[in-house]
Amino acid sequence: MHPYRTHTCAQLSSGNVGETVRLSGWIHRKRDHGGVLFVDLRDHYGITQIVADSDSPALPVLEGLRVESVITIEGTVKARAAGTVNANLATGEIEIFARGVTVQSAAEELPMPVADEQPYPEDIRLKYRFLDLRRETLHKNIMTRVAVIADMRQRMNAVGFNEFSTPILTASSPEGARDFLVPSRIHAGKFYALPQAPQQYKQLLMVAGFDRYFQIAPCFRDEDPRADRLPGEFYQLDLEMSFVTQEEVWETMEPVIQGTFAAFAGEKAVTPAGEFPRIPYDEAMLKYGSDKPDLRNPLIISDVSSHFTSSGFGLFEKIVGGGGVVRVIPAPATHEKSRKFFDDMNDWARKEGYAGLGYVTRKGGEFGGPIAKNHGPERMAELYAELGLGENDGLFFAAGKEADAAKLAGAARIRCAEELGLIDESRFALCWIVDFPLYEWNEDEKKVDFSHNPFSMPQGGIEALEGQDPLTIKAYQYDLVCNGFEIASGSIRNHKPETMVKAFEITGLTQADVEERFGGMYRAFQYGAPPHGGMAAGVDRIIMLLCGAKNLREISLFPMNQRAEDLLMGAPSPAEPRALRDLHLRVVEPVGKVN
Numbered sequence: 001m002h003p004y005r006t007h008t009c010a011q012l013s014s015g016n017v018g019e020t021v022r023l024s025g026w027i028h029r030k031r032d033h034g035g036v037l038f039v040d041l042r043d044h045y046g047i048t049q050i051v052a053d054s055d056s057p058a059l060p061v062l063e064g065l066r067v068e069s070v071i072t073i074e075g076t077v078k079a080r081a082a083g084t085v086n087a088n089l090a091t092g093e094i095e096i097f098a099r100g101v102t103v104q105s106a107a108e109e110l111p112m113p114v115a116d117e118q119p120y121p122e123d124i125r126l127k128y129r130f131l132d133l134r135r136e137t138l139h140k141n142i143m144t145r146v147a148v149i150a151d152m153r154q155r156m157n158a159v160g161f162n163e164f165s166t167p168i169l170t171a172s173s174p175e176g177a178r179d180f181l182v183p184s185r186i187h188a189g190k191f192y193a194l195p196q197a198p199q200q201y202k203q204l205l206m207v208a209g210f211d212r213y214f215q216i217a218p219c220f221r222d223e224d225p226r227a228d229r230l231p232g233e234f235y236q237l238d239l240e241m242s243f244v245t246q247e248e249v250w251e252t253m254e255p256v257i258q259g260t261f262a263a264f265a266g267e268k269a270v271t272p273a274g275e276f277p278r279i280p281y282d283e284a285m286l287k288y289g290s291d292k293p294d295l296r297n298p299l300i301i302s303d304v305s306s307h308f309t310s311s312g313f314g315l316f317e318k319i320v321g322g323g324g325v326v327r328v329i330p331a332p333a334t335h336e337k338s339r340k341f342f343d344d345m346n347d348w349a350r351k352e353g354y355a356g357l358g359y360v361t362r363k364g365g366e367f368g369g370p371i372a373k374n375h376g377p378e379r380m381a382e383l384y385a386e387l388g389l390g391e392n393d394g395l396f397f398a399a400g401k402e403a404d405a406a407k408l409a410g411a412a413r414i415r416c417a418e419e420l421g422l423i424d425e426s427r428f429a430l431c432w433i434v435d436f437p438l439y440e441w442n443e444d445e446k447k448v449d450f451s452h453n454p455f456s457m458p459q460g461g462i463e464a465l466e467g468q469d470p471l472t473i474k475a476y477q478y479d480l481v482c483n484g485f486e487i488a489s490g491s492i493r494n495h496k497p498e499t500m501v502k503a504f505e506i507t508g509l510t511q512a513d514v515e516e517r518f519g520g521m522y523r524a525f526q527y528g529a530p531p532h533g534g535m536a537a538g539v540d541r542i543i544m545l546l547c548g549a550k551n552l553r554e555i556s557l558f559p560m561n562q563r564a565e566d567l568l569m570g571a572p573s574p575a576e577p578r579a580l581r582d583l584h585l586r587v588v589e590p591v592g593k594v595n
Contacts, residue, residue, distance in 0.1 A: 003022075004022065010043075010045035010091060021077055024072040027042075028115050037051070038051055039051075039052070040115075041071070049091070076097045144543065148546065151260050152260055155255075156237070161212040161239060162214070164213050166215065177223040180220045181194075195217075202240040205240065206529070207527075216238075231564035240534035245533075250278075254274060267426070268428055270428045281437065291436075291479065293481060293484065296425070297484075298417070302328050303327055325400075326399045327398045328398075329413050330393055335361075342359045355400070357412055358399065359394060432479070433478065434478045436452050437475070440471070458473050488535050490535025497522060500514065543555045
């Protein structure tokens with residue numbers, strides 16, 4: 001007999017009754033029924049109930065052990081008595097009568113519970129992550145992660161991609177966040193950077209003639225943590241293709257992403273491959289107030305500025321006359337809502353830092369509220385008719401500069417739908433956001449800057465760069481969005497050296513700057529570069545959505561906390577003086593720091 005186990009804790013059934021078996025695992029729970037001790041023994045695979053009574057030599061040993069101690073049980077498989085079968089367990093038809101027990105490792109008193117999944121302070125959970133990972137939900141999420149990544153790899157191989165590993169120690173790349181720098185011991189005063197993404201390497205692979213590349217790539221960015229992004233590092237399904245249009249990228253990747261979602265979505269519906277809506281960026285910002293819209297939300301934002309060029313409501317007339325806009329969000333079937341519902345929405349907007357959220361109520365065709373009173377019932381009726389609203393629908397107003405009004409309207413659209421229970425939780429709604437602007441105005445530095453990926457091909461090529469207002473140039477650039485989260489981003493790349501230089505010149509860099517910062521790629525483009533494009537899908541975000549988790553820490557093995565600290569391993573930590581000398585470094589305390 002195997003020294004530790006003949007079966008796992010999920011294998012035994014009524015067909016094994018009468019057999020002598022050996023199981024190993026952790027004591028999950030103990031229940032003392034007056035001379036009869038029931039122990040739930042847990043391993044990676046499941047739980048089996050162990051029984052020990054006064055006839056069992058294992059009883060005194062088991063009574064003295066704490067939960068989470070690791071033991072090996074030898075015993076006989078017995079059928080459970082009628083009425084005690086546990087249909088929720090794979091092994092719920094049987095139990096093991098313990099005839100012997102070996103203690104492999106006794107547990108100390110636990111700093112946090114494992115068997116019960118009640119909320120617990122995050123700092124404790126992260127410090128004792130090895131215990132946290134024993135909890136059923138987190139353990140299951142991690143195994144879902146493993147399966148999702150395996151599924152992605154299989155699907156990418158099936159459509160002709162090859163997996164390559166790109167360097168971790170590399171040069172800085174402009175991905176929009178701070179680099180993690182690694183000092184060089186050999187080259188004093190010089191630094192490697194951990195890759196924010198394998199962007200340049202994957203493009204170089206296309207120049208090298210490999211045609212279709214992918215990897216599950218670790219990426220490193222020194223940025224503040226968010227619920228949908230872990231501090232320090234994250235993983236993405238990174239890919240690149242040669243001789244493709246953006247349409248071909250979409251057609252290739254929709255079945256891959258949709259297939260992975262469908263495989264793990266359970267009973268939730270997933271947008272079919274080939275039917276992902278393709279929404280231009282400008283349309284998304286108008287209709288949804290966001291470039292990552294949640295299409296499960298039926299509310300659509302409209303611009304009604306033309307209705308207020310001359311109006312009895314002076315505030316809106318003044319805003320429109322000054323170049324601002326008025327956007328509206330419908331609040332359907334709110335005739336039974338009290339005034340408090342609308343006032344609460346207004347208060348919410350103020351707490352979010354906005355001047356407020358105007359509104360109009362309507363019940364049985366009668367308009368209510370200051371906006372309707374001043375604008376007039378006839379004009380309000382015209383506006384409602386244009387929007388296709390009914391006699392019992394309310395309306396929220398976001399007014400101001402276009403960017404501010406769009407942001408408020410987008411947030412109010414989500415808030416209103418949540419309050420009214422309008423979001424369809426039964427599906428994953430995927431779409432492409434396309435035609436992103438290549439440039440944006442950097443108000444802090446008072447200059448034109450790249451709005452997204454600096455290596456994207458401008459629509460119109462070098463002619464657009466030379467003859468068009470930079471802020472009107474669109475890029476062959478696209479994001480994949482699911483349920484309000486950006487889950488992938490990509491573009492057709494700028495593979496022509498003269499076009500690449502011109503694109504960077506508009507942001508203030510010279511040809512010499514380009515050659516210095518992106519020398520490897522710039523040189524490569526001199527020797528024949530194929531048209532190419534690709535994307536990167538956020539593995540962590542996709543798994544978070546599929547698991548129904550609210551935070552990326554719930555689908556990651558050993559994450560950092562909100563302060564970018566690894567409480568389990570104690571990182572970051574001070575370096576030894578000798579190590580600093582070897583790296584030609586010394587620590588300079590921040591100005592004003594109090595010890």
